[in-house]
Amino acid sequence: MNIELIGTGSIGAVQMSASTLIDNKILIDLPNGIVKRLKQTHHNILDIETCLITHLHGDHFFDIPFFMLEKYFKKATNITKIICPKGTKDKTKTLFDIGYPGEWDKVSKLAYVEFEELNKEKITDELNVTSKIVEHGKLKPAYGYIVNIKGKNIGFSGDSKLCDNIFDIVEKSEISILDMSVTEIKTKAHMSLYDIKEICKKYKNKIIVATHMHDYTREKAKEEKIENLIIPEDGQIINI
Secondary structure, three states, rough: EEEEEEOEEEOOOOOOEEEEEEEEEEEOOOOOHHHHHHHHOOHHHHHHOOOOOOOOOOOHHHHHHHHHHHHHOOOOOEEEEEEOOOOOOHHHHHHHHHHHHOOHHHHHOEEEEEEOOOOEEOOOOEEEEEEEEEEEOEEEEEEEEEEEEEEEEEEEEOOOOOHHHOOOHOOOOOOEEEOEEEEOOOOOOOOOOHHHHHHHHHOOOOOEEEEOHHHHHHHHHHOOOOOEEEEEOEEEEOOO
């Protein structure tokens, strides 16, 4: 299985906003600018069958309109599934209508699968998804995911403070891709390097991959040299 960290940064970082591609066909989050980055790195947008949206902040779903446009320009006939929180389609349409009024019906080639909870939901023959409510400040709902593909579990925290469901995601996954926005500061919306160190210590047999990093967090984490923590750069590929 091929896991590619397309973007690993927070909204204020030099790196692209956090987004992960699995086997070139499952994309976790569609943040600002990610469609351009996929094109720059020679990915074919039409290969992407499913997109999972963790929550409705701009740096996690604002590129859905540009994903739609790319499919339209390439005359795509396949329908991409967008697995997303309730209300995503309406918010995306509002966003699209601001930028490209009157074009929605012509351009849309997506199937929105909106949910409140997923429990081993069968998305394709190879893909099952379980959602986990996480704690991301005032925004509700916010989700993490356990993605089961080809019998292996990959965990995604989305944006979240350290909470019980983060531990549950890590316990049930061989590899977990986790928000590590800040260093030692405690926030109500994100995990810190301190939190990730706690997770790495508790689950020494698990692989933890940091994402959604501020620049200073990334540099500080590199200095720590935590054995089971991967601090990826944009475009880094992990095979499991």
